[in-house]
Structure formats: structure tokens, C-alpha cells
Amino acid sequence: MEFNRIIFDEFKHIPLFQALDDSQLEAIFSTTKKMALPPKTTLFERDSPAEHFYMLHRGQIKLFFLSQDGDEKVVEIIYPNQTFAEAVMFMPEHIYPVSAESIIESEVFRFDIRFFRNLLGNSRETCFRLLAIMGKHLHARVNEIDNLTLHNATYRLVVYLLGQLPDSVTELSAIHLSIPKNIIASRLSITPETFSRIMMQLSKKGYIEVHGNDITLLDVDGLRALL
Amino acid sequence: MEFNRIIFDEFKHIPLFQALDDSQLEAIFSTTKKMALPPKTTLFERDSPAEHFYMLHRGQIKLFFLSQDGDEKVVEIIYPNQTFAEAVMFMPEHIYPVSAESIIESEVFRFDIRFFRNLLGNSRETCFRLLAIMGKHLHARVNEIDNLTLHNATYRLVVYLLGQLPDSVTELSAIHLSIPKNIIASRLSITPETFSRIMMQLSKKGYIEVHGNDITLLDVDGLRALL
């Protein structure tokens, strides 16, 4: 990719890259490709050979898998400035365990796994950073299994809503759902119908107020008490 | 721990340790403790500070978490010669994400995380091994989420049974459930009652034959076809 100061500076702020020096960053830079993705563009597919990992620059990406009969489960939603599929670098089979597709028009940077892996040999600190990232992912997955097996749909939805709060706000907080409800539903492993019904229940009980994708949490403490 | 040639040789075969030289291994050895665990002994608890990881030498350990009202979900079952809780080494908060308890009388080796982490700085190859292990764990968790969200209880149970087969045997294969059925049930996120009923159904349909913990898979291809 042609050198671009602004993008280069952006790279410096990627957590995974923080321990690298300028010459290493430049090397990565020169092997990187910037890609524009129209909405609903497949970036990679589950079980296909993994040669790249990515950083989302603009837009939204969903990571998901499909069942035999076409049901989709969204595992994670990627927001700008997040790297994703880094974990695949050290997966034994070198295949993607999930598929990735843009939700809206997006831009990603594509990094070469092989190249980065070599670079990793020279930077213990970057190794440690990658380990920390994998640890975080692993923890998140374990928590998801907890949520799926020990908690019901309402619990998961309320956790999601509270998670959308900017900080520890306690009253009358407005949140905006930036992704379609059916994708949030899939992320939470519930059907769109059930999602809709639970939102209606929470409204009726006075916990929230819904106007399309804008939601006001009328009673944050009440919602917390549901957990 | 007092030096013991036999145990020392055993350490050499732990995947995570394979890249270490004898002096490094000896250093680990000297900071290791062998622990005997009676049945149902807690080894560590979820959310408690993580200072050690372990290798199971003999017995069986379950990794699990509890819901507020005491329901238990078994996340993984550890068999001899497996290391576990290594992933915690690089988790940001340094706490165990799950609890661990012996199922039967067991023996574990306990390793110091801090010490091993330092050692990791001098062994790139060991870093890579740990990364590979974390990658494997992560993949396993993602697959579990797939199973939980996209497949039903029968599917999960059949996958488990087929997974117990030594190799790609195709007919009249006997397997033995070495762990209590209720723990397998929890591992598969189904109740003991449902577990029992599904086994009965599979028996009635002629796929399997059950005598206590000894199960004969009468029709392996038929079972595979259910998936």
C-alpha cells in the first residue's frame, strides 16, 4: 500500500501494534491492503484457509456461522478500530472458525498472517500482547457460554441494553441501536420475534421506552435488579 | 518439590514444556507442587485471583460455573496429562473465569504462573506453543457456542457419543462412560432427565444399547446420519 502518514499514525494506535518500532510498522504497512466493502459483502468464510487478519476502519462487520439449513448465529459484531481474526494466527488448522460479512458499507485493512507471524518472533512484547488479546477473547466466549446455558433471553437482552450505556449512568439514559435489531437478536441467540416481544414487555413494565432504534432506559436500577 | 526422575521425564512430555531446555525445566520443577485431591475437592473458584495453573496427573477434574441459584454448568472435563488454566496466564484481570473441582480422587501438579510467565520471555518457541494452545481453546469454545445455539440436545449427545469412539470405527463399537452421567449431561447443557430420555430413545430406535455406563453403538453410520 502506498505510504500515507495519517493511516500510518492510525496503525500506531492499534493495541496489537503498540510494541512495534517504526521500521516494523512500515514493513507491515507495505504489505497491507485497504479494502472497501459494500454492504453484505463476505470477507471470509468459515473453514476456508486463513491468510489474513483485519482491522475495521469504518463500518460494521458481523462474525457468524450458519447451520446446515441456513440458520445464522452472529457470534460477534465488530466496530471501527477493532482488529479481528487475529486469533486465527495460531489456530492449528489455519482456517477461519467463523464467517465474516459487512453489515453496512465498510473499510478494512487487511494484514498478512504469515508476515506478521514472522515479525512476532522478534517482538516478545507483541507476543504478549497477542496472548492478552486471545485471553480476552477466550474469557468473552466463556462468559457467553455462561449466558447461554445459565440465563434466559430476557437476561441476555437486559445485559446487552445495559452494556450499551456509555458509563455508569444511573437514570434516564438514552441509547441508540446502531445495528439492525435482527442482528442483535442473533447475537443474543434469540429470534427477532422474541426480541420484539421482550422489548414490548420491558416497555409495558416501565423499564424502557422505545422509539425505533432509540431507546430510553427509564429505570436503570430496575433493569440491573432483573439480573 | 524434591527431585524425582520419573516425574521430571513426565514434564518433558507436556506439550507446553516441550521447547524448554533441561535447566528451565528443572527451575519449573523446583517451584512445582504435587497435590493430592480427594473426590469433590475445590481446586480454585471462579473470580478468585489466579496464581497457578495445573497439570492433571491422575483422576478427573471438572471446570464449571454456578448460577446465582446454584445451578451448575460444566464447561470442560479434564483428563490425565492435560494442562489446564494455562490460558489464565494472560487474562487481563488475573482471575479464574471458571471453578475447578475434582470429580474423583486426583493428583495434580501445580505451577506458578508468575514464574512461568517470566520464563516465557526467554522462550519464543514456548510463547508460540501457548498461543497455539489458546487458539485451540478458543476454537473449542466457538464450536461449543455453535452447538448450543444451532443444534439440539440429541445432536449434542450423539456428537459426544461418537467422540468417545477411539478411532474411525464403523460398527459394533463399545464405549465406556468414565464420568457420571449427570456430569456429562451438564457438560452438554442438558438436564439428567433429558439425558436419560434421549438415551432411551436412541436405544428404542436401535442405535445404541445401554448397560449402565457401558454403551454399545449398534449403528455408528446411523448415528452419524443423525447429524
Next chain:
DNA sequence: TGGGTAACTTGACCTTAATCAAGGACAAGC
């Protein structure tokens, strides 16, 4: 050898959330 406990099974019933079906809201394009 018998008593006690934990594990397992079975039956009846219930709850949760999925499915099926229909209609409404909204935006994009002609």
C-alpha cells in the same frame, strides 16, 4: 448385611421460546 446416600430413570406436567402466518412501517428506486 443392611442402611444410607447419590445417581439414575420414568412419568406427568409446565414454561420458554421457536415456528408459522399475517400485516405494518419504512426506505430505495422507477
Next chain:
DNA sequence: GCTTGTCCTTGATTAAGGTCAAGTTACCCA
């Protein structure tokens, strides 16, 4: 404007699996 498609909502129904309760089996240990 109207059409088309996508997303969302709502209602009626169903299915899967959980819960509760009662027994049975198996095993441990005095």
C-alpha cells in the same frame, strides 16, 4: 406516485426441554 423489498411487530400455535415428584438401582461403608 406506486412498487418492491427488508425489517419489524403481533397473534396463534407448537415443540423442546425443563421442573417436580416418585421410584429404582447401585454403591459405599459401618
